[in-house]
Amino acid sequence: MMIKGIKGVKDLLPEESPRWRFIEDKARHWATTFGFQEIRVPIFEVTTLFARSIGASTDIVEKEMYTFQDRDGTSLTLRPEGTAGTVRAYIEHNRAADPLPQKYFYFGPMFRHERPQAGRLRQFHQFGVESFGMADPRADVETIALLWQLLSDLTLPALTLEINNLGYTSDREAYRPTLVAYLRPLMEKLCVNCQRRIDTNPLRVLDCKVPDCKATTEAAPKLAESMSDKARTYFDAVLKGLDTLGILYHLNHRLVRGLDYYCLTTFEVTTTNLGAQNAVGAGGRYDGLVETLGGSPTPAVGFAVGIERISMMLPESQTPPPAGATTVYVAAFGDQGAPVGLTVLHDLRRAGVRAVVDFRSNTLKAHLRQADRLKCRYTLMIGDDEVTKGLALLRNMDTKGQSDIPLSAVVASIKPLILPS
RNA sequence: GUGGGUGUAGCUCAGUUGGUUAGAGCGCCGGAUUGUGGAUCCGGAGGUCGCGGGUUCGAAACCCGUCAUCCACCCCA
The missing domain is CATH 3.40.50.800 (Anticodon-binding domain)
Incomplete structure (x- = not known):
């Protein structure tokens, strides 16, 4: 019996590796010119790191992680995303003590136990950046600008930048009861998942793609309406910065993102050329995460892009010549x-x-x-x-x-x- | 986790209501050209028909199971 590769895990053959090299080189180039430095962190960590950072009620943590026991019984997990490990390293090496801006980029495989389909694998690869220590809207703008610059330089077709303001944790806590109060009576009109989400993560209901859910949440009270002035001002400054740099965006108040740690700015770049998996890259601000993981309070913002998805979209003209x-x-x-x-x-x-x-x-x-x-x-x-x-x-x-x-x-x-x- | 499509040569695929030795194109190797690539012509190699059962005189085809893969749901990069 021939031994075959694992489901959803692909070989990158020599015919295709130049395309990847091309994408990597562009990513490295733009990241370094934006002042980011490469960091390489392990592809597996203690399970609790991901459970704590990504959020216990997310699909990733609930059912998609590759988790196994080390010989001494410690629960370890193959990383499902890159932020948690980078934050862990930032804290562990006390990078906050370094007076220089702590802006990192990374590149490597991620692992999620999902059903494979077009643009979705169990081992996939991301390029991502994390910018620590700056609670300044310009840090958000810089991060988004890097993402946009990279994707534009690769001449990927039909890109849209969507952006939303999640506000501070306190804003969401204030909004949550009003949203739940609105949703609860309409519960029967929601899909099974969303019925569950009312208790676990009501904001996610707004991001559901099921048509009935979309329709019933259309008239829901908006997070923006109960947003604090501080959060509103911050987000306005981010948008103004994007305007200044000539970066076009669509406001999408439903954009919530799957990971729990985001706050204030969240964004996602989508395309119409990828089949059902239309997200090329996404990110946002996560001011509370460093503290959640045991560091001192540290504002941060970052994004990640899927290399496979970029490669799928990369025009033939961008492939390096033999x-x-x-x-x-x-x-x-x-x-x-x-x-x-x-x-x-x-x-x-x-x-x-x-x-x-x-x-x-x-x-x-x-x-x-x-x-x-x-x-x-x-x-x-x-x-x-x-x-x-x-x-x-x-x-x-x-x-x-x-x-x-x-x-x-x-x-x-x-x-x-x-x-x- | 759920649903659908597809599994035949290295690749892309034919294969009739079940019938004898399973085909094509491309690719590969060799020859025409005794030391000169691409084009052409000629020849050749290459197949557990995904796997396991079953029905049948006879199965690549029909039935059951199973595995793989793709696409979609879901979720996300």
Whole structure:
């Protein structure tokens, strides 16, 4: 029986990895130019870290985590998202003591036990950023601007930025009873999930996509109406900042987000090109989380994007070109040619020239076929005749022009052709 | 967790009301070209028909089960 990969866990094959590399490079580039620094945290943590940060009543914690016991019985969990671990590291290493702005970005696999479908996997990859310590609307603007800059630079199609104000915890606590009072009498019109949510997380009812739920919550009292002046002012400043930078957005008062730790600004970038899973990236402010996890009160804001989803949307024109133009194929054959070719191959590589060969090919014809398939611009042919003459034959695969090169000068002759000075 | 679609060659897929040795295109290897790629022609290799039962003289096809995969619900990146 063949051993196969785990359901919802995919291999990234060489044909596709350049696309990922391209996305990663762009993400790293923009994150660093926005002043964020890379952090690498473990992909598994103590289970309580996620339970405490994401929220015990969320789907992620209730039924989607990969949790297992360590040998001493400690409950560990494969990270379902990146913020919790980053916050844990921030606290554990007392980064608050560093006077520099603590702005991090990360990249890596996340794990959620969900039913796979288009754009949804059990192991998926995120690029995310977290900006600690600044309770300033400009920090929100900066974070959203980075997200938007990255996605725009990748020329992803049909993007929409949706944004909402969740207010402070106290605002939501004040709003909650009025919302519950409104929903309770209408309970029968809501889906089963939402009936449960009235007690566990009533705000989530507003974000339900079931048409009946949407209809019944249409006339519900809005969070914005019971928002404190402080929260209102803050959010206005965020919007004003986005206006200033020319970043377009849609206000969406239903946008609640699935994770419990968000407050004030929440946002989500969606597209129409991804099937049912239409979120490319999302984030928000989470001022209470650091304290919840045992740190001192620290405001923070961040986002994460799904690499698979970006890759699905990445236009073909954005895929980096193959490296054939700067690759030499060394076609060495025959009893004397083959060993000489091995040396030449190594010399070229040591000189920084990308050089390849297919050792399975024994004839010149087979070598040239491989050189063609690899789209190499140059093929260096070395047979027994060339060896006795102390030469190699360099063929330009595009022009079919050929010229003799002394074996002793192969590297010197080829290097300027391949590597731009 | 629920629902639907699909499983036949490396890939994309045909395969008639059940009938003998399971096909095509592309790809791959070789030859035409004794040392020159792509195009053309010729030849060749490659298959537990997802798996396990059942019905039948006979199953890739029909029935049951199972697994995988895709899509959707849900949820989210």
